[in-house]
Amino acid sequence: MKKNFKIKIAYISTYVLFLVVSFILGYNPGKEIAFNFISFLIYMLKILPCAFILIGLFEVWVKREVIEKHLGEESGIKGYIWVILLAGTIAGGLLVAFPVAYSLYNKGAKLSIVFTYIGAAAICRIPMTLYEASFMGVKFTAIRLLVSLPLVIITSILLGEYLTKGNYKMAEGK
Amino acid sequence: MYYTYTITGLILLISFIANRGKTLKAVKISIGKFIKIFPTFIAMLILVSIILFLFPDEVISNYLGNSSKFISVLLASFFGSITLMPGFVAFPLCGILLNKGVPYMVLSAFTTTLMMVGIVTFPIEKEYFGVKVTIIRNIISFFIALIIAIITGILFREVF
Numbered sequence: 001m002k003k004n005f006k007i008k009i010a011y012i013s014t015y016v017l018f019l020v021v022s023f024i025l026g027y028n029p030g031k032e033i034a035f036n037f038i039s040f041l042i043y044m045l046k047i048l049p050c051a052f053i054l055i056g057l058f059e060v061w062v063k064r065e066v067i068e069k070h071l072g073e074e075s076g077i078k079g080y081i082w083v084i085l086l087a088g089t090i091a092g093g094l095l096v097a098f099p100v101a102y103s104l105y106n107k108g109a110k111l112s113i114v115f116t117y118i119g120a121a122a123i124c125r126i127p128m129t130l131y132e133a134s135f136m137g138v139k140f141t142a143i144r145l146l147v148s149l150p151l152v153i154i155t156s157i158l159l160g161e162y163l164t165k166g167n168y169k170m171a172e173g174k
Numbered sequence: 175m176y177y178t179y180t181i182t183g184l185i186l187l188i189s190f191i192a193n194r195g196k197t198l199k200a201v202k203i204s205i206g207k208f209i210k211i212f213p214t215f216i217a218m219l220i221l222v223s224i225i226l227f228l229f230p231d232e233v234i235s236n237y238l239g240n241s242s243k244f245i246s247v248l249l250a251s252f253f254g255s256i257t258l259m260p261g262f263v264a265f266p267l268c269g270i271l272l273n274k275g276v277p278y279m280v281l282s283a284f285t286t287t288l289m290m291v292g293i294v295t296f297p298i299e300k301e302y303f304g305v306k307v308t309i310i311r312n313i314i315s316f317f318i319a320l321i322i323a324i325i326t327g328i329l330f331r332e333v334f
Binding site for chain 1: 178179182186196199201202204207208211213216220222224226227258260261262265266272278281285289290292295299301302304307311314322329330
């Protein structure tokens with residue numbers, strides 16, 4: 001872990017150094033990269049605090065039994081419907097989906113449901129879908145949703161089963 | 175964006191009124207989790223900033239518009255996998271490409287991989303789920319995107 005951390009520090013400082021030198025020498029690619037970095041940083045800082053606050057509240061308020069009952073081993077088809085609805089209403093795409101999925105898993109959601117959540121959060125967030133349809137047409141969006149959702153669920157179940165057989169556990173304390 | 179903040183604020187307020195102690199604990203958990211993952215986010219942003227410089231929108235548009243359908247689908251999935259774009263940038267771009275005559279199936283491959291496959295989000299995903307699962311999930315998602323693209327192509331009568 002410590003070694004990892006050192007590599008990260010070295011990587012980040014090299015990058016910062018490169019940007020600073022670019023600015024001093026007026027090297028345009030360096031400036032463009034800095035601009036990309038800052039615009040994405042701002043974009044993320046707009047979304048992430050909300051997401052993490054909600055995750056914190058979720059951890060404190062939602063009882064483990066509730067998640068186990070509705071999204072756990074015994075949950076059945078309803079569990080998938082619940083988790084897709086949950087994914088559909090949360091903004092932010094994959095970046096937000098990962099920590100949320102991790103919290104769901106730690107509260108007792110089963111693996112296939114966790115992966116369905118990630119897939120659904122990527123492809124069928126409701127606000128994004130409406131936005132997409134306005135640019136690409138309803139037919140395009142409908143095809144994408146109707147084809148992708150079953151595939152996401154099926155592959156999540158297969159992946160969940162495969163990992164459960166191998167006694168897979170997620171890292172702790174993230 | 176403002177909705178998200180309003181709703182989060184409201185929920186936080188309700189939680190605070192219901193139970194101060196629990197709410198403070200929740201905020202502590204939030205901050206702790208955020209700080210833990212933040213260096214990884216920065217590492218990811220560095221990757222994103224470089225990749226977006228190497229493959230700006232114009233380059234992507236150029237490639238997607240000027241090759242045969244099947245090569246375009248593959249290129250589109252490649253670009254979608256390696257880049258990261260918020261939806262509010264990606265869909266208008268796709269709208270423009272559509273008007274330029276880029277087939278639906280190519281744009282389907284691009285948007286789906288963009289949303290589901292994350293090479294640049296790899297550092298974050300692996301922090302939570304481990305390297306193996308991250309690789310498997312991304313490969314599966316890539317093939318799902320290809321299947322969606324092919325079916326989109328068939329239903330829009332662009333192939334077969």
